[in-house]
Amino acid sequence: MRADKRKKLEAAGWTVGDAQDFLELSPDESAYIEMKLALGHSLKARRSQQHLSQVELAKRVKSSQSRIAKMEAGDPSVSIDLLVKSLLALGASPEEVARAIYSGNSQAA
Amino acid sequence: MRADKRKKLEAAGWTVGDAQDFLELSPDESAYIEMKLALGHSLKARRSQQHLSQVELAKRVKSSQSRIAKMEAGDPSVSIDLLVKSLLALGASPEEVARAIYSGNSQAA
DNA sequence: TAAATATATGTCAGATATGGCATATTGTCA
DNA sequence: TGACAATATGCCATATCTGACATATATTTA
Numbered sequence: 001m002r003a004d005k006r007k008k009l010e011a012a013g014w015t016v017g018d019a020q021d022f023l024e025l026s027p028d029e030s031a032y033i034e035m036k037l038a039l040g041h042s043l044k045a046r047r048s049q050q051h052l053s054q055v056e057l058a059k060r061v062k063s064s065q066s067r068i069a070k071m072e073a074g075d076p077s078v079s080i081d082l083l084v085k086s087l088l089a090l091g092a093s094p095e096e097v098a099r100a101i102y103s104g105n106s107q108a109a
Numbered sequence: 110m111r112a113d114k115r116k117k118l119e120a121a122g123w124t125v126g127d128a129q130d131f132l133e134l135s136p137d138e139s140a141y142i143e144m145k146l147a148l149g150h151s152l153k154a155r156r157s158q159q160h161l162s163q164v165e166l167a168k169r170v171k172s173s174q175s176r177i178a179k180m181e182a183g184d185p186s187v188s189i190d191l192l193v194k195s196l197l198a199l200g201a202s203p204e205e206v207a208r209a210i211y212s213g214n215s216q217a218a
Numbered sequence: 219t220a221a222a223t224a225t226a227t228g229t230c231a232g233a234t235a236t237g238g239c240a241t242a243t244t245g246t247c248a
Numbered sequence: 249t250g251a252c253a254a255t256a257t258g259c260c261a262t263a264t265c266t267g268a269c270a271t272a273t274a275t276t277t278a
Contacts, residue, residue, distance in 0.1 A: 028197040088137040098207040
């Protein structure tokens with residue numbers, strides 16, 4: 001299984017190796033997960049660019065290191081709201097957040 | 110007070126008329142609220158375009174009429190996640206969702 | 219190598235968002 | 249006008265997300 005496919009399934013809350021491997025994601029579910037992954041990548045890119053550790057970013061957005069890690073990994077337990085708020089806290093504009101959503105390019109925002 | 114300003118404050122969970130009228134929103138809070146309002150407008154525009162009632166849309170996205178109304182009104186109790194999922198359910202692509210986020214134009218998505 | 223720092227993963231009690239429901243308000247049409 | 253459909257608003261029990269914490273696993277540096 002390709003790494004990104006596996007990641008997508010995991011982001012959907014599935015455990016790879018299950019019988020559910022064969023389940024299909026609906027186009028909507030798929031799009032939703034891709035958006036979250038894209039936002040997570042963008043968050044990591046921005047954080048790295050500013051030479052911040054997850055701990056430092058967590059303090060800035062009043063979250064926790066573990067939640068930052070989960071955001072960047074596309075963990076199914078994190079909301080788009082938190083991702084957006086974090087990006088804004090890193091100085092992204094709404095337009096940059098928007099670009100992060102549909103551009104596969106992690107540099108986008 | 111301008112209508113959109115009032116709406117923004119209400120979306121932030123404030124009651125206009127309070128002493129809190131004078132509080133300022135941080136740029137991040139402001140941007141976040143504007144994004145939610147923009148998504149709400151886009152949702153309403155798309156729903157109208159497809160001649161769907163709030164009840165019909167609610168059934169399609171397995172939500173409720175009241176939640177649809179709150180989404181479209183920018184109620185502070187609704188998440189961006191639900192707005193995004195609803196737009197996707199109305200046939201919007203991730204790119205259109207993205208455009209809905211930063212474009213003030215409610216037709217955008 | 220070991221120590222130090224950064225990131226990943228699992229869990230959980232408390233906080234927030236959710237659908238559903240009742241009901242108020244608005245809009246439409248005869 | 250009244251009857252009816254659509255939308256708005258308030259409430260609540262439950263589901264989901266949250267920060268915090270512990271701890272495992274990299275990654276870096278001396």
